Amino acid sequence: MTVVIAVLHAEDVALEFVSVLRRHADRDIRVVVGQSASWVTLPAGLSPGERLELLAPLVEPGGNTAPLPVPEEVAGRLGGSPAEVWTHSPADHRIRRARFGWTVSRAVPGLTVTYSVGDNPFLQTVPGEAIALTGAEADIKLDFINRHAGELLRSRVADRLVTTDRVPVVERFFAADATQANRLYALISSLGDDAAVADDPWEFGRSAYEAARLDATAAWVARWCAPDDGPIVEVGACEGELTRRLAGNGYTLQATEPNAGFRARLAERLGAGPGSGPGTAGRAGVRGGADSGAAGPVGAGVATAERSGPGVEVSPDSLEDLAAHRSRPAAAYLLIEMLYYDQDLALLDALPTDRILIALETGQLNDRVWPWLRRQSTWRVAERLELAPPTLESVCDGLAYLRKRGSRGLVLTRSGEAG
Known part of the structure; x- marks a missing residue:
């Protein structure tokens, strides 16, 4: 069965999911890119660096405004019934990534999803797994960004800007069901209309x-x-x-x-x-x-x-x-x-x-x-x-x-x- 990494931008695989490439070195991985409505297969047997090179043509440093896909569209790109899906946290401080991760969580009923902790200075997510990269894997991250997404190191779009803390050497992940993903997304959306997608997002009745x-x-x-x-x-x-x-x-x-x-x-x-x-x-x-x-x-x-x-x-x-x-x-x-x-x-x-x-x-x-x-x-x-x-x-x-x-x-x- 398929392993899927669903990201908003192609470079996100290099930033947050290199350890997943290592974990599934002997399996094909489908990468779904939400921003460009595209997907690409990273074949088994290639090194992490070789796999990332296949994503280079999909890097679009200036794009952050394309309409995000709805759950039905994401479901069609997942490739049937995937065995594993990895995506952004619904509580990522970068709200478009959070919304995309939330959308993935609703794409297929009963879908098993693992989320990258991602970026959030206000909410600390407790990881179920923290994977330290090797020095060589860290170098792969830096090399990919410098060569293919260097413009993001000086981006004026806050959510696209690549800073040191957004290139983690320890990749952290957690599992959550669709209801929990809904609550996390509502919490991070507290100043917008989507705060109401979950019942009692601020936990007035539980806190x-x-x-x-x-x-x-x-x-x-x-x-x-x-x-x-x-x-x-x-x-x-x-x-x-x-x-x-x-x-x-x-x-x-x-x-x-x-x-x-x-x-x-x-x-x-x-x-x-x-x-x-x-x-x-x-x-x-x-x-x-x-x-x-x-x-x-x-x-x-x-x-x-x-x-x-x-x-x-x-x-x-x-x-x-x-x-x-x-x-x-x-x-x-x-x-x-x-x-x-x-x-x-x-x-x-x-x-x-x-x-x-x-x-x-x-x-x-x-x-x-x-x-x-x-x-x-x-x-x-x-x-x-x-x-x-x-x-x-x-x-x-x-x-x-x-x-x-x-x-x-x-x-x-x-x-x-x-x-």
Whole structure:
């Protein structure tokens, strides 16, 4: 049966899979190249260097924008039912490689896939196997890149740039089933629409850190707003872990979530079917929907909401929608761990409330929120506190670990308003 190495770019075989060439020196290996929609057979009996030379014509140093294949296309290039498939990690920091590895994982039901750990400075994947190359094999890597992909040593495309750490002398691999691959890809896609491909990608329902952070956030909200004060708007409610806590404490909530996948789970978990309304923006779509910035009377163009159990209403409104339409006056607006998408902070001035609770990791607060606060006069800081300290935590059933960056809270009240 066939052995397949499926890579996004031809040079990736030299960068990450030379040990696989050694492992299967006596077997033909099919190399599938996603970027160029091509494949080539590396015959048994050739040296690793000779095999790599067959890939040289497929190296395209300038290419990184071709449409990626869908699972059905990849399945057609795998050559029947391969015995082994090796590909990129769905958690590779280079998002197109991650997406290609994720696509390969879905190409054939029950397919056995082994993933290269690849490149990710933020997520440490625990390898099932780490293979040290010989000095001669390391030289083969360097020679191939220098002669056939030297332009990548100075590439201006971050994902294509070949740096020392992307030419490992120890190649590391791990095995994962399709469900785990899905979760890894969702985690690395946390700022994009694909974050919703897995249920609870940030593991709010499984993580001790996240549970403590959410409990602390709910208690913080309770200190600043009583249920009798009026409705609260939670912007970017995701799948509703904080919403559920607040609803259980008797609050009337308007939970907004632009990503249709997250919003459907949010509504379902709060006791209703999927939310209605346009909802075309993804998780990154908190930057704005179709009506962002539109002028008009209060309530014009507001997305349809759906009641989701006692005291909770779910809608697809983005931060931009809420600021533009000003149709949801509230005792407070909650912007909890959602100002990571380059939103214009001046939008906060238009929110129909005198109180905003913001929670973010320290770096984002220091880099974005504090400079904005110093330049404006609409809001004053009524409180700052630490909701959760940073911690190291395993994710995806122990397949990887990362640094949870912690969460700090700010209470903003309009200038002249009592805290």
